[in-house]
Amino acid sequence: MQQPVAGDRSIAVPSLHPSQARLAADLHCTHRVIEDPEWSLATVPHLTELCLQHIIDNFEKNPIVDHLLPEHQRKVLDRLSTGLPLAVTANLISDEDYWKRRCTERWQVCDTSSYGDSWKRMFFERHLENILKGFIPNTTDPNQVLELIPLCKDYVWKLEVDQFLPPVQVDQKEKRDDLSDTGSDLGFDKLSMHHYDLGDLITALPHLEELHLTYGVKDCGMNFEWNLFNFTHQDCCNLAAAVKMCHNLKVFKLTRSKVDDDKTRLLVHSLLDHPCLVELNLSHNLIRDKGAQAVGKLINHSRLETLDLCNNQIGHPGARALAQALAENSTLISLNLRLNHVEDKGGEAIGHALLSNTTLKSIHLGSNNLSEPTAVLFSRVLAQNTTLTSISFSCNHLGLDGGKQLLEGLADNKVLTEFDLRLAEVGEETEYFIHQIVWANWEAARLGSLQHPPTKPL
Known part of the structure; x- marks a missing residue:
């Protein structure tokens, strides 16, 4: 044993055998690892995590998800790549969160x-x-x-x-x-x-x-x-x-x-007696009177509820064909003929049909070169028809007298909740009084059906 030197305060350490020295060194190192503040058991992945990561990495070749526990399924689906082939994911993955990730990564607006x-x-x-x-x-x-x-x-x-x-x-x-x-x-x-x-x-x-x-x-x-x-x-x-x-x-x-008349007739022929069709939109095309006549036949040979023929070239013969169908129809709810050329002959024919029709709720006749004769007939429609809730005569030439006729027809009307007379030349005062009546009807309908109020009138 080494003798202490005078004045030396160190403790005497006995000499160790080489094997004992190595064991002491190993124990010292082990002690230091355990005490390392940066060391954590959490850095060692669990076997479950290793297995799940293997499934994720090899999902394309071996897709496994249905046989996993719910919590493990969630981890796999949350970490799956959105670039996987659809042949793999389409009929296998129904998780909405996964498809949400695929949508939002591909499109900005979802x-x-x-x-x-x-x-x-x-x-x-x-x-x-x-x-x-x-x-x-x-x-x-x-x-x-x-x-x-x-x-x-x-x-x-x-x-x-x-x-x-x-x-x-x-x-x-x-x-x-x-x-x-x-x-x-x-x-x-x-x-x-x-x-x-x-x-x-x-x-x-x-x-x-x-x-x-x-x-x-x-x-x-x-x-x-x-x-x-x-x-x-x-x-x-x-x-x-x-x-x-x-x-x-x-x-x-x-x-x-x-889409012109010939193509319209081709399409209509294929839609006659269609079991489910309820809405047809052929707007912004080149349909004339013969095409409109074909559509008139379709109205009474289908279950159409909504028909949009806006911005075509339909004149009064085509309008008369549609009116004839309206007079006999019991399913159509909405008809849009805006931006056509039906004129008063066509407008009057439609008005006559609406005197007997009991299903149509909305009709748009804006920009059709209509004038006072059409307004006069629709005055009768407003007085008799109890189904129409929305009419548009915007951008026509109904005139002051035509406006007065419409106002007179509205006197006892309790169902019309939308009446668009913008740029119809009926006069500001007449338009104001008509608006008051329509507004009162809309308010009454709102109070009577709070859960499903109608659209606010213009």
């Missing part, structure tokens, strides 16, 4: 109120719509759509496609130059090519209830060509056949697509 409050439905409807908007016939692989059908068919209830691209035209510039040399525009018809045929898709979607379509190109810029906006006869035949086979379709909208 509102599920238009999709039955379902994130999964929103994803598949918008995903399918985007594919259809970018589909180029003869260029895009049709399997992009066909392979998606078994994945999305149970989650698609509505499709809104506001663009259909035409096929790419080879040597299009040379063709235009050749046509310009002939001095004829007829050659442009040869350049009109058909768009994607929706038949196989629509008939394979068992829940499809709404179809909103526009045949045209958005944001074409300097590449503008008239044939980019051509809804061809073949397009119409294909669409008519598809819609006829879509037995659950309730709402059909085909707008801004240059």
